[in-house]
Amino acid sequence: MGVDIDGAAPSSARRWGSPAVVAAALSKIYGEVRAVDDVSFSVDRGEVFAFLGPNGAGKTTTIKMLCTLARPTSGRALVAGYDAMLQPRAVRRAIGLVFQEQTLDDQLTAEENLRFHAVLYQVPTEEVASRIDRVLRLVALEDRRRDLVSTFSGGMARRLEIARGMLHTPSVLFLDEPTIGLDPQTRALMWEDVLRMREEEGTTVFLTTHYLDEAEYADRIAIIDHGRIVAQDTPEALKRGIAADTVELATADDELAAARLAEAGYRVRRDERSLTVLTADGEAQVGRLVGTVGVPVRTVRVHRPTLDDVFMHFTGRTIRDSHAERLTSPRVRAFTARRR
Template identity: 55%
Template sequence: MTVVEECAVRTVDLGKTYGDAPAVVGLDLAVPRGVTFGFLGPNGAGKTTTISMLCTLLRPTAGRAFVGGCDVVAEPHAVRERIGLVFQETTLDLDLTAREALRFHAELFGVPWRESRRTVAAMLDLVGLTACRDRPVREFSGGMRRRLEIARGLLTAPQVLFLDEPTTGLDPQTRTVIWEHLHRLREERGITLFLTTHHLEEAEHCDRLAIIDDGQVEVEGSPAELKAEVARDTVLLRTRDDADAVRLVRERFGLEASAGPDGVRLSVADGAAFVPKFCAEAGIPVLSATVTPPSLDDVFLHHTGRTIRTERSGPLTVDDVGRRR
């Protein structure tokens, strides 16, 4: 079996340029089958452009891409038969009932009537919407609509389900429910989940992550591997004299520190070991101490020089323009 056949998604030097403006540059991915793979990056990083190319909605201007072993340019119909797609913005007809929305989608894909009745019922049950199957979609909450869109994406038994910012605009509790459904369907059906996100908490659900910024992948690995690479804890100390504490951290421990409204902040390899050592040697009363292990935001900062929450400056990208429409 070739590498392309082994992978759910494989890209080689994939790129997309609009005029002189590159949106995606030199993308090389090898996503194994049956995993949850995430693209983590801020708005405008190239996530939606990439997923649009992989789903045959945009034609690449460089490189090649394969989904389910099929070339997205040479075999677009075969790719579409192998994928499901949940768009970032809702595309449901609000006047249809949940059952009607799924049956309409099944008819568009040529699913026989008897088979579609059975499949629609199974999908509604999978996402917990059976009791609401005859209610119009306009009466659904944001979380219910998202679950219905996931059911629609699964209707044709795809090998890969693409989810573009799957929980954008949802409250934390609803996000948790959505992810419970996603984990369950992957376990039951063995499909590959390929998602884009700028939510750090959501990225933690992935088996593997690619951090993307300005159209290029900066680093790839599991969340644990990426955080281990940073390998420094953040320590926050509140003391009787924060200015003197900063001086002592620098002079006695050889570490950089800064004082702010919330206390003295520094990074150190082993925060749990540093705190009692500082308390014993500094001679300054410590009122409180907090140790935070590396986060994915720290990883993003390490590789890009800014946090993922930093507002993008400069001209709008194609992704930015698409979101504002």
């Protein structure tokens, strides 16, 4: 039986149906460290929802609480209609989970790994073969079903783990940094598999990532930093909300061009090499801008806000800077100093 939870942040886009995941004032404290700090959000059924943030932001801890692997210090969570604290077994039956670390047995074949998972989740015997066929097809590994996992590339192993997570037809599939360590091309292929599963099975996908390109696959994103959600919306809405597009122009007479653009009502910044115009839908404005300046234009570059710009806006640094901070933490610096 499902449980209602009050107090969760409302979704900005109700397109898929009732919530599959709800977190209400969820917190996790380890000693003096607030790993997750009063987090609230909801995920619609059939939605792809991403937690975007650097390592140590609280992404994995949140997933552990939602998947009943860690008990919240405070707050409540609802997953697939079940209370994660009061009905943990029901939650575990309703979800699939792909960890950051590989958990396949590489001395078994792909099919043997899936059959073992079917036994653990008590998949009806008469359904096992058809379900294995289905998930292998979804991740395009039908022709490798009898090969040892030890012969798989990292990307193939990751896709098999996702297939295993889908074998028992979960309502919600949790992916914790699913493509970490994979090259961009392999990440793109894996996401084709995930989106195909969402379309064919109606599965809700909840992922954590620090890859900006990966977050673009999500229907909605929550940016998490230092255990707190600082923004959440669709990728496009987040980008539109922080800044206009910029069009950079280099002309034969930047001073005159800037004056004419200002007279026409454009917001213009000028430096020694070029001038920059802030405007909505920069690509559509290029022709009008060139006509307005009335002098020869040497170069034009259009920049649209990115998710890295969004992260910078809400946290004061880029997500890449966040990784650098982690790599140069006091413990790492002390260790490096001792080695010198």
